[in-house]
Amino acid sequence: MSMIAASFAARAAAAAAGTGSAATSNASTSSGAGNGTATNAATAGAGTAGAAAGGGGAAPAGPSDFQIVWSIDIILLSVFALLFLLRLPRFLARMYRFSEWTSGLILRNRPYHMRASGRRVQFSVGNDANMNVIDISTDDSHAMYQEKAFAQRISATGAQVQGSYPPHVSNCITFFRPLLKLMHARIETGVSLSHAAMMVAWTGALVFPAFYMTEAFTDPVRFGWITASQLPFVYAFGTKNNVLGTFLGIGYEKINFMHRHAGRIVLVSVNVHGLGYIYKWCLASSFMEEIANPQCYWGLIGLICIDALFLFSTEFVRKKAYNIFLATHISALTVLVIAMLNHFSGAIPWAYACAAFYLFDLLLRITKTRVSTATLRVIPELGVTRVEIPNINSGWRAGQHVRLRALSSGMGVFGWAEVHPFTIASVADGPEGMVLLCKKAGSWTNRLYSMANSENGRKVSVMVQGPYGGLGNCMVSSFSAATFICGGSGITLATSAMQEIIRKDLNGESRVKSIELIWTVQDASALVPMLPLFTSMIQRSVFTPIRISVFYTRAPIGKFPFAEDFFRSTSLTLSPGRPKFHKHLEETITRTTALVPGSKSANASGLFVGVCGPVALADGVFADAGQIDPYRRDQIGGVEVHAETFGW
Template identity: 35%
Template sequence: MQQQLDVALKLNRDPQVFAHKSHPGDVGGENVSVVFWVDMFLVFVLALCTLLQLPRIYARLSNPSERRYGHFLYRASQPKHPPTSTSSSSQGSETSQTGLVPADAADEKAARCPPPKHVRAWEALLRPLVPFLRTPFIERIHLGGTLFCAFYFGVVLFAGLYRTSVFTNPLRLGYVAVSQIPWVVVLASKNNIISLLLGIGWDHMNYIHRFAGRLLTIAANIHVLGYVYKWTNSGDFVRHISEPRYAWGLVAIVCIDVLFFFSLAIWRLRAHNVFYLSHIAASILFLVAVCLHMRAAIPWVIAAAGVYLADLALRCLKTRLCTARLAPLPELGATAVEVPALEGGWRAGQHVRLRVLSRRMGWLSWAETHPFTIASASGAIAQRGLVLLCKNTGRWTRRLQALAGKEQMDGSGMTMTVMVEGPYGGPGDTLLASFSGVLLVLGGSGISYGLAAAEELVQKATAGASTVTVLDLVWCVRYSDCLTPMLPIFTSLLAQAQAAGLAFQVTVFHTRAAIPARTCGAYDLPAGLTLLMGHPSLALRLRDLVSRTQQGALDAGADAGEKPRGVLVGVCGPMELGEDVRMAIDAVEPDVQRAVGGIELIEE
C-alpha cells in the first residue's frame, strides 16, 4: 500500500497530469493522502473484526472433519450410477423417481472423528443489543447492517469533506470515487478475502457491495458536476471537454451511471441477463476509461483488476463438468438435479451455480447460470452425490421441469451435461456439529438447506463427530402432498439418528386446507415424523427444544461436568418466517439462554 501511495503522489505532483489541479483546498498531495489513509482505516476495521473472529477460525481449522470442506467440490473415487427409479407418488417406497435415494440405516465404514470445539460467536458479547440489531429495516437488511452502512457513509463523507469543500475542490470527490473501486470489486467477487476472514458468505455481504457502489456513483457524479459548473461559468466547457482525458472522463461517468441504473432491483430480479451483461461490459470500459482520464487512478484500478482476475481464476478452479440426472417433483413444484460424480467438498447451507449445456434448454442456455442450495450432505452415506432442488420460479426453471417431465413420460430418463460451480456461501466459521441442540425451521423450497443440514448432523453423529443431542426439523408447506417425495428421506434419516443416539424429530405443517387435487391420502408415518395442519408456534417449539437440549446435554456430560454448548437455530424460507424465528429467539429469557449456552441464529 505504501508503494501505491508513492506512485499516486508522484503522479499527483506531475503538472501534466491535471491541468485543473490548482485551486483552493488542494495542497500538494493532500487529496491522495486523505483517501489513502481512509482506505487504511477501513483495512484496520477489517483487521479488528478478523481478530474477533480468530477463535472461531481456529476452532474450524483445527478439526480435520471441518477444514477440508467448503472450498472445492471433489469427484467420487469410483463412478456412481443414478439409481433406477420408481413412481414418485409411491408413499411407502424406499426409492423415488426424484433420484432422492435415502441413505442406508447404518454406515459401518464411518470414520471416527473427534467432535469440533465450540466457540461462541463474539456477537454474544452484545446480547442485550442483539434483538435491536436484528430488527428488519429494508427487506432482508437488518438494523445492524443499516448502521454499518451509515458508518461506512460517514467514513466516505469524511474523506470527501476533510479540510476542503466540494464547491471549491471537486477533484477530491474524484479521488474518493477512485479509492472505492477496489472495495466495490472485492465485495462483488464470490471468492473474496473479506468473506473468508469474517466467515460471512459473499451473498450475505452483497448489500454492502451495492451500497459502496452507490457511494462511488454519487461521488463521481458530484465530481463531474463540479467541473461542469466551473467550466460553464468560465465559458471553457467546450474547450475542456474536447481534450482526450476529459472525454475519457465523460465515458467513465456514463459507464458508472449505466452500472447504477441496471443494478436496480427491477433489472436484477426480472431481467438478470441484462443486469449481468451490462455489468460486465460497463465495468471493463469504466476501468479503462478512468485510467485514461486520471493517471493517478492506475494503482487503485490495478488492485481492483487483480482482485477480479483472482476471482475469475478461482471460479474456473471451482467449476466441474459433469453429467446430471433430472426428475420432476410436481408435488413441490420443483425439479431434482442429481450429480452422482460429485461426492463432496461442500457444507450444509452452501450453494452452487448451475449451467445446463443442452440445446433442449435453448440455444443460449449455456450463457445462463442459476444459484441453488445443495440438498444433500457432503460424502453422504447413500452415495447419491450432489443433489439440487430447483424450484419453478422463472422461465428457465419451468423449462427445466417441462423437459424432465417429458423425458419421464417417455420412460427414457433425463440426463444432461452441466457445469457446476462452487461451493459458495454457507455457515462460515459456525460449526453445526459443535452445538448441543439444533432447530431447523424451513419454508417451502428451504427444505434443501434442511435436508443437507440434517443429513450432515446425522452423518457426524454416526461417526462420533458431533455433540448435538437434540435435532428438530420444522417444515412449513402449502399442501400435505409435498411430503410425498420427501417421506423416504425422512424415514431413513430418522432410522439413522435413532441408531446414532440422536433425538431427531421432523414436523411438517401444511398451511392450506386440503383439496382433492392436492390430497396425499393416508401416510404410514415413521416414529418421529408428524404431519399437522396450520402454522407452527415457533416460540413454544424453541422453548421445548431448549429444555430438552439442556437436559440431554447435562445427562450426557454429567460425569465429565460438561455444560450445554448452546442451541443453533437455522432458518431458510420467506422473510416472514425469518421474522417469526427472530421473535421466538428474542422471547426466550436471558437466564434460560445463558443456562443452555446461548442461542445463535443462521439465516440462509
C-alpha cells in the same frame, strides 16, 4: 505520494479553466483569463501549500488529497483486521480437523467405495451379553431401536470408538448477548439494524474526506479521489470469491449489501466530481475543447460506466432481465478499470487493486467450474425439478450453494447463458452425489421443469460452479441442539445439514443432542416424496433424537394423502396451519437441557437455528429467537441464527 497529489491538483485546476475559482487544498492556483485559460503552479514537496483566491497569502500546510483518502482506506482496512482478530478463534476452532482445511472449496469426484465407513453401532439391552450388531456403513439396513441408550460405536476391529467432539466457539460472548436482539431487529424487510449501522458508519467515515479543507460544490477534485479509493471495496465486496468475506468467515451473499452501499457512495461521488467539471466547462463554453483531452474523455467514459452500472443494477432489471444486468456489470467493470488507468496516474494503485480482485475472482471461478451430466426428474408435489449429478459427490459443506447452467437447446435460445444459484440438498461424500432441488419460480426454472417433465430421467449436460456461501466458520456439530426452519424448497438446507450431523454423530464427531426440523409447505402432499428421506434420517440417527414437524397452509384438495393413523410417532408429525417458531425453540431448549450430560459435553454449547426460505420467514425467525428469555438463552449456551433466503 504528495508529488502525485500535487500533479493531479494542477491538472484538475487546468480542467476548471475560466471559472475564476479559488485554488484547491492540493495547492494549485487558478487565475481566470478573458478566454478562460488558466495558469497553474503546483508546489513540490508536500504538495499542500497554495495561494488563496485573490489573496496571495500562503495557506497553512495540510495533508494532500491522496494522503486524506489513503488514510481513510487504512482505517477501514484496520477495522476489517480487528474483526478478523475477533473471529479468529472460531476459524481456528473449525480447523481443528485436517479434513476441514479443504472442505467447502473445490467440487470433486471420489470413488464412493473408498469412503465407506468401517464403523458400526453395537446395541445391548441391560447387562445382556448377547449383542445385536448392525453395520451402518451403508443405507441398506435401518431399524428403530428402543435401546438407543445402550448403543455404542465400535470400529471394524470391534474396539469401542471414543468420541472426538469439535470445539465450540460462540459467535458472541455472554456479556454482549442482550445486544443481539437489538442488532438483529429488522428496520425493513431483509435489512437488520446491524446492516444499517455498518452502512451509516461506512458513510460517516467518508464524510470527513469529502468536506475537510475543500469546497465540495465548487471544487470537485476531492470527490474524484474518494471515487478511486472506494472502487476496490466495490469490487472486493461484489466478487463471488470474496476476499474480505473469507477472512471474516462470511459468504459473499451475506456481505453483498456492502457492495451495493459502497457502489451508491461511488455513484454519488463520481457524479459530483464529473458533473462538477462538466458544469464549469459549459459555463466557460470550453466543453468540447476540454473533453478532447484524453485524460478528460477517459474520465467521462468512467462516469458513463458507473452510471450504467447503477441503471442496470436496479431490482426491476435484475428480476426481469438478469442477463442484461450481468452483461453490463462485466463489461462496465472491465472498461472502468481501463478508464481509471488513463484518466489519472494517481488512481493507478486503486485501479490495480480493482483488477487484482476481479482477476482473482475470475481465476477461482474457472477453477471451481465443472461440466458434468445430470439426470432431471420432476417432483410434482413440490413443484421442483430434482437435478442429480452423480459425478460430483464431494467438496462442499452443508448449507453451501452452487451456480447451475443447463447446456441444452431445450432451455431456449439463450437459456444456456443463464446461471442460477441453488442450495445443495445432499450431503457430501454420499452415494447420491450432488442433488439440487430447483423450484419453479421463473421462466428459466419453468423451462427446466418442462424439459424434465417431458422425459423423466432425462440426461442433460450442466455446468456447475461453486461451492459458495454456507455457514462459514460455524460448525453445526459443535452445538448442543440444532433446529431447522424451512419453507417449501428451502428444505435443501435442512436435508444436507441433518445428514451431515447424523454422519458425524455416528463417527463420534458431534455434540448435538437434539435435532428438530420445522417445514412449512402449501399442500400436505408435499411430504410424500420426502417421506423416505425423513424416515431414513430418523432411523439412522441412533444417538441423537430427531423430530420432524411438517405444517401445510392450504386445505387439501381431493383425497388426503395419508391415513388417519399414519402419524403415530412424535418423531414425524403433519399438522395444518402455520408453526409457532418461538414455541418450538423453547421446547428444543427444554428437551436439550433436560438430557443428562453424557460424554458429549457437560455444558450446553448453544442452539443452532438454520433458516431457509423467503426473506419474511427469516425475519420472523430472527424476531422469535430474540423473544427467548435471557435466562433460557444462557441456559442453552446462546442461540445463533443462520439464514439462507430466496433471491439473487
